[in-house]
Amino acid sequence: MHLTVDEIARMTGGIVQGDGARAIEGASGLQEATEKDISFLGNKKYLSFLEKSRAGAVLVSPDCDVKNRTAIVLKNPQYGWAKVLEILSKERLQHPADIHPASVVSKTAKIGKNVSLGAYAVVEDGACVGDNTIVYPHVFIGANTQIGSDCLIYPHVTIRERVVIGDRCVFQPGAVIGADGFGFTLYQGKHYKVPQVGGVEIGDDVEIQANTTIDRAAAGMTRIGKGTKIDNLVQIAHNVETGENCLIAAMTGVAGSVKIGNYVTLAAQVGVAGHLKIEDSAVVGAQGGVTNDVESKAVVWGTPAHPLKDELKAIASMRKLPRILEEIKSLKKTLGIGS
Amino acid sequence: MHLTVDEIARMTGGIVQGDGARAIEGASGLQEATEKDISFLGNKKYLSFLEKSRAGAVLVSPDCDVKNRTAIVLKNPQYGWAKVLEILSKERLQHPADIHPASVVSKTAKIGKNVSLGAYAVVEDGACVGDNTIVYPHVFIGANTQIGSDCLIYPHVTIRERVVIGDRCVFQPGAVIGADGFGFTLYQGKHYKVPQVGGVEIGDDVEIQANTTIDRAAAGMTRIGKGTKIDNLVQIAHNVETGENCLIAAMTGVAGSVKIGNYVTLAAQVGVAGHLKIEDSAVVGAQGGVTNDVESKAVVWGTPAHPLKDELKAIASMRKLPRILEEIKSLKKTLGIGS
């Protein structure tokens, strides 16, 4: 299959510069691309790579001055890139609709049309898998769990009982949905387990990446709002609720019953203490430790997390501290005050 | 099945207020509960939820003034809640004692009475699984590993060779017990692997949650004391020993050969450096980085971790630093000292 640069420009809403008739057969990074590939410049830091690149065409933003090259100029070159890859990778990702004979599907489970179910997958009693969903080998789908349509579930994902998942969701390998929350109560000197009888509800278009864990609620629901994307090795505790279209980067931990608004960004390795609220469009910087509610649109950092501006000032001052100590000493000397 | 409020009060040791004859069929969170459900108030923060709740009865502590409601008053309402859920969920969690035909059990393995072994489970040579233990699909039990009775092992758990596990332990999905420790020695410019020939010993009533890793010892044993509960995505390195009834919250990492006493709490995302001692009943606050031994009952926080009181003072002062810098400048100006 190949596309011309003109065709790609039409599909992505971009403007062609140079040879629109050029045939493109693949997509690749600037360093790996050949004359038959399209590539893209996502970060000006890599302009020097572009200069040396053999790519047949390149997707760039309007502020990039790319002379002597066939290019497609568009506001969001990364979106154009995603679109091109989607088309080119569709052919690569062929999953025949097929229930592998070495899989175990309960008689009371419902499997939709055109579902691909890999070797050694297990679907327990009363579970549903929606149309066109692709389930890789070794996936476990617990009793009465509902999976929407057009989902993609990679190997070794565990989705325990009574979990509800929307359409077009993606689960990377090793993700665990619906494990018990960390709920114990001290009774006669022992940590007595509080059965975790709630569930998990995941909206449409959510992606949960590798080895991330999303615990079921103690009672009620843990909820991930539609369009939210969660990176690898993230921990979402029982009864957390996230809004829509949030980004939660790798290794972040959100403690029990936290409520997160829409379009919130938690950068990597963030921790959020239990029972807090993080409002719409707030941002928490990497390694931040949130110990108080965060207002809408606030940008916070540090442990305990503070407005980024204050935190940066405090950090800058801290580095000057050893010098300050010296100054105070000499001030006291000047004044003849003993210490 | 249903229970009266009076019956529940008897089972939990609570005192009925209101209609003791009321029939309860389920248990649910305050917001989701119907008239046929019992609920509980675990945190006064949620008093407003209680006011609006339709719950038929509620478990509360003696200091909660709950008028015009059927309630069971008891010292530890969360324990009462756990007890009720246990009874109600027993019916839900039905696992017929059954060895799934699609599982692989070595001829030299010993499977106890009334064991449930799920599809695609693997039990290797010389391993033992105790009576009444429930093993979900896709679980791997390595050679010569011993699992006690009444354990619950969720999907995709790996328990490697020569691990010893007590009774009534719970393993959430994806937990890995007995992987090699991170042991290498630099030899002629390369990191030469030190074979990790030790084992792991886990006491009775331990729970290890989702995707947590507990490495085998280099030599000797990594030990988790009885009654200790470990949350998701925790790392316990080789030769660590924890005492009894500890709580280790999510994403905490404990480096090699650390010794932890009884009733120690490590809050989430804590790090403990190698070869340290943390004594009985000590508490490390979230994201703390422990670089020295911690005394019994100490409460520490920060990186490097210090007594909580000192750490809070230091943090408060740090936030004042930019202002202090200004003051010193003006002091010097007042005194006519140039900088």
Place this chain on the structure above:
Amino acid sequence: MHLTVDEIARMTGGIVQGDGARAIEGASGLQEATEKDISFLGNKKYLSFLEKSRAGAVLVSPDCDVKNRTAIVLKNPQYGWAKVLEILSKERLQHPADIHPASVVSKTAKIGKNVSLGAYAVVEDGACVGDNTIVYPHVFIGANTQIGSDCLIYPHVTIRERVVIGDRCVFQPGAVIGADGFGFTLYQGKHYKVPQVGGVEIGDDVEIQANTTIDRAAAGMTRIGKGTKIDNLVQIAHNVETGENCLIAAMTGVAGSVKIGNYVTLAAQVGVAGHLKIEDSAVVGAQGGVTNDVESKAVVWGTPAHPLKDELKAIASMRKLPRILEEIKSLKKTLGIGS
């Protein structure tokens, strides 16, 4: 099987002190060893254990004064220990070359000579597994992935499609290689997925430990250089490249497109922000947050990470801050300056 102390000394390049003819049948930690075991002293902290140990012989460094004991003295006793264990554990680790009948291997996959493939392993179309490689149960090897020879792949490891792995690599349970990177672009209010079409290349002699995730590149390659060892629960994002012989300790996260040199050490729970460079032989201390490039041989710590010496000074000063505030107050009082 048994070896004499003399034989062990010859194999490890050490010098015998005491009874060279003594027969050694096993290897064990100082506390567990019997008269038939050899043990080793890796850390002088444990000298008291050595005094009480029943070990038949012990590997020690030249600066350890071990009287009245059969010992092998060598520069790197840990290397000697590794060597002994290797010989003794070879017998223990017997994997008959065998393709388990309950495994699914594509007709277009190539399986080398003397390969052991465990129950429920899946090898997809076009994948290769090199000679002598041991694949445990439940392993998933994706389409067109190439595994070298003499590798060891523990249960529940997922290696997705088009990943290339060298010889003698080890993968601990639950590791995920080649999951999609966290790549989305905001388009019309939604996070649009950027297909991750790149791959992963892992050099010879790499070890990836339990539940660690190494994402595939957005385009191009994520690379782990030969001889690099990565501990449990580590996150390596898309397009990261590490050099050779690095050590990356548990729970460290490396963000997208970071370039890491050779012999770099990232201690546990470190975070590295995207697109940075960490040069040869640099060291980042535990829980450090790297926000700038790190020079060769630099030792940095803290968040944001600074040279260790500066960071330690700043921390020490910070602890004195509450006292400084008092001093400034009294200075101002002395000078009659109101606040």
